[in-house]
Amino acid sequence: MNDDVDLAALDFWARPPEDRLAAFARLRALGKPVFFKEQRIPFVRARRGFHALVRHADVVHASRNAKIFSSEPAATSPEPPAWIVLLLGRPMVNMDDPRHARLRRIVARAFTPRRLSQIDEHIAKTAATIVDDVIGGGSGDFVADVAARLPIKVICAMMGVPEHHHVKVAACVDAMTEYSGVRGDVARLRTLRLLAGNLKAIVALHRLVARLGRERRRSPGDDLISALVNADVDGERLSVRELGAFFDLLLVAGNETTRNTIAHGLKLFTDHPDQRALLLADYDRRIAGAIEEIVRYVSPIIQFQRTLTCDYEMNGQSYRKGDKVVLFYLAANRDEEVFADPDTFDITRTPNPHVGFGGPGPHLCLGAHLARRELTAIFRELFTRLPGIRASGEPELLLSNFDNGIKRLPYNT
Template sequence: MTASESPKNLFTNEFTQNPYPVYEKLRKSDPLLNLMFPDGSYGWLVSSYEDAVAVLKDPRFIKDITKIYGNEYASVFTSNMLFSDPPDHKRLRGLVQKGFTPQIIAGMRDHIQDIADELLDAVSSQDSMNLIDDYAFLLPIIVISELLGVPLEDRDKFRIWSNSIIGASNQETGEEVNQHMNEFVQYLGEWFANVRENPGDDMISQLIISEEQGDRLSEEELYGVVTLMIIAGHETTVNLIGNGVLALLEHPEQRKLLQEQPDLIHGAIEEMLRYNGPVEFSTSRWATEDFEFRGQMMKRGDLVIVALDSANRDPEQFNDPDIFDITRNKSKHLAFGKGIHLCLGAPLARLEGEIAINTLLRRFPNIELRSDIQELEWRPGMIVRGVKEIPLSIK
């Protein structure tokens, strides 16, 4: 790479707007690059598909940082299956996956459709809407709130807290972030106490009942589960809908095809996940020992992060990867990860995306972007990839 593209200059505003030209160069010259991340830590960035799959499936790269650096790195927000390794991972995943069976997900279709229609009813008298605030945020937060048992009137608080959790994961600090994190912890503590007194049939009630029946779910793990569900069960879907609609707006021939053949939505969602996925980077992994990997020496404690959106544009795996094609043959994209940490909520995210996008196109067939796509502000950070606002004309 040239000096202007050195690791110090990788994570720029220009990169956040469109990282794909940089990823193309990285895959060719430095598919396993040692660099400094935005939080000041040093580690390896993996950009090719083959290497990405290898990292995601290799048990020598672990998720629990406390096994490397001790309990001082423990957090109530990371005591969940996403940041755990076997055997804890299997136990935690087993408890949570009871709420994500195929039967439960399939049974939610009609209700999700009702939510989508109600949200679009609310803006139908207007000439415009903000896709994120009016629709893409609201639909999944309503669904996950109901699934978890969160009072619906608290959903706006959860958006603020969700943004702060993501900010904290990017090592952002400040009085406001700390305040939000403290509010979130206090809210969860009061909520769990209330559920213990008055359990329902929601996921959190079932997890608390399981805990009291001796299934070894600690208080910290309850905090971790809720945090994971908010980010994985909400943030991912927000940006799947947002990025997916943007891709259709950028490719009017693909949008026209989907409107004419709405049954193509299943393949369209897979292509949206591949083309500009909602999770740009994997969460952190650490090498458990010294070993050689893809020609580079890994040292115990080395940080490794996979650029999922780069792997999903790798021409070694995908034909014409920079072309958005909703009729593309089913691809083995990595938008939901790979291996034992494959996203448990992927079927729900897919269902929400399918319903949300097809309903939007059916209800408002003439949507147009009310600004230049280059002027949209992409959210900073090392987890989700999505824009803050998408103003649309809907008449």
Template sequence: MNANDFALNTNLIDADLFVRYQGPPHELLRAWQEHDPVHWNPAVDSYRNPRGRVVRKGFWVLTRYADVFAVSRNPTVFSSNVSGFVVWDPDPAELAVQQAGLMAMDPPHHAKFKRLVMPPFSPKSLAAFEPEVAAMARSIVDGIAKEGRCEFIFDVASRLPVYTFCILMGIPSKDHEMIFKLGNAVADMEASTYVDIDAQGQLFRYAQQLAEEKRANPDNSMMSCYVNSEVDGERLTGAQVNQFFLTVSVAGHETTRNTAAHFIRLMSEYPEQYELLRSDLNRYLPNAIEEVLRFSPPVTNFCRTALEETTIAGHQIRKDDKIYLSYPAANRDPSVFSEPDKFDITRSNANKHLSFGTGEHVCIGASLARMQLKHLLKLIVTRIPDIHPVGDTKQLRSIWFNAIMEMNVEFEPERTAATI
């Protein structure tokens, strides 16, 4: 198949495409970006996610930075709510569940509910929480530093975001390991069959139990603040509590877990960049994290639905058409990022990436994720600097997450107690 046929006949619903490329299909996205930036992706019902959901309607794929940015920041025309925010076509019951969560709310409801969860993410709150994040990161690295090898995803990368989530939500320490396992199972839902483990259902049931506890015994946790608040004079529904719990657990989990994994992978693939990073870690690490987020975004897309007839880059968009926002493509748009396929930790505008979204639905935990990554990766680079993947990595079979499911690493075991 020649390049033109490939670009014309390849469908983004093919999850195996992401496995073959070991991540986003950049060759395809670049072809569309150059020649068909508002690309019509036809429906296909041959692929079903583990819940049996299919894509029965085609959708428009946006690959240019300016278009992804503009649609993301125009919720009055492009809705997260009417058809949900994922490419699958949910049935009415599942859509109603999605619509109860922040990620599928449109103005003015979105702002009202968002205000309930913002206090823990204020600069003052994050500064107060940072010593605890640093201590959790140190404990995780302590657990593997003398071993010489580990499975990085679940021994290291997954633990900090899940345990951070548990602390913020006021989850008792005895339940942390259970939430860790369920959070990982939900994040990797596309890789397993729904009948194997109803992780989302278990998280929902746990959320309801925790909500009852926080109503009876309020504290300063995010969960307590959420369930004891009112919006427009009404208490939150069970569905709204469930979706809040699920959203915070999965969204925070995926960003930090996937970015930490891609960081280790990329530093191994680009040793000259790793050498530069180690030459002045404090100077280069913050921007290196931004470049990893740009180069390998943890989430490949979110979707919007047109509320009215409109145009995007001269293309006619009909009311109810679904719009697919491609973050990997936008992050490598040469009109914004020079030499976009080059991994460069000194890139001056790396932080312009759209991996955290933009507009109303920009990730509320972005600053927390950066804090987690800073502490975890600084400890790893300082204490076990020769860490590198060994053997084959296992890419998640997903049309949504750009995730490594399994990555074995080796390193020289730490011989003495580290001081940083």
């Protein structure tokens, strides 16, 4: 590309969000994916680089054609080294069908509309308690006081993790996700420090779930850990490692994403009072569209990657077997060929075929309906009981090319 855009460099991800979006608009205008070289990161698999898919059509095509655009060896980057996979197992997001489909069927039982409506009451109560705690507080950090609290409690309740472990689980998830910022030219020392913290957190979570798994095998309950340890996959039981990999996936996939969406949501409704007024004029009718628009506008997950299983041509561009492509959801969600005025935040946008929950295909977000229910509940509590709540400053953003994360957001009520 004819300017200084390097998606593989951490510097790029430190730029202001508007700069990054402008760079993605220029990449889309080129009409074909650009290849970015990557530097080696110590202790993780070497990578040559990746083709950046930035157009909606390309992201959708790659998501749909999972036999060609494989999620193995990993949909996340950097890819875990073989010894980590051996030690900690492989989450289903990094698997292709048929094994992926079999595992997904087991967890999907916890995400059916019937099961989800059973936990609606728990979600509503938790959201109400969180808002009880901030009423009268006046000001603070919205992420710590509100956004971070709901998703972890909901996932832990679904999994059947007892309340007294929640704080520890939340701390482990935070340590794990800090690693997401590491890619490209980051300093060796930082990588080592983060990798060590990451591993320690994963091992602690695996120990906890293994213990709970043993308990639930003896006396099953009505929770996801019980369902997983007693499920039959390919005629065999899930191993402790597989159970641990599941636990990490659900925690990482369901926690950070929803938390960031809640925080971005408050900022968006602060910056767009007209959209907030529109929402509050008819909350029940407009909240569903508002949530889809927040997810489109924010793209809480910036990207996932795929690996080509054969030589292939897509939209006039040739790819070789083994090539990596990165599906930049945040760029696809601003594609002017699909969305009119893509940079306008419009909660009444219809249709809204965003790919914030992933493109159509086998890996489409399993927790999307759960996330929608959590977002509906927390915004209802916030905006009806604290109508004056707003972000009182700029968010402190996470330096990451994976999570569009907010570390801190000042607010007042």
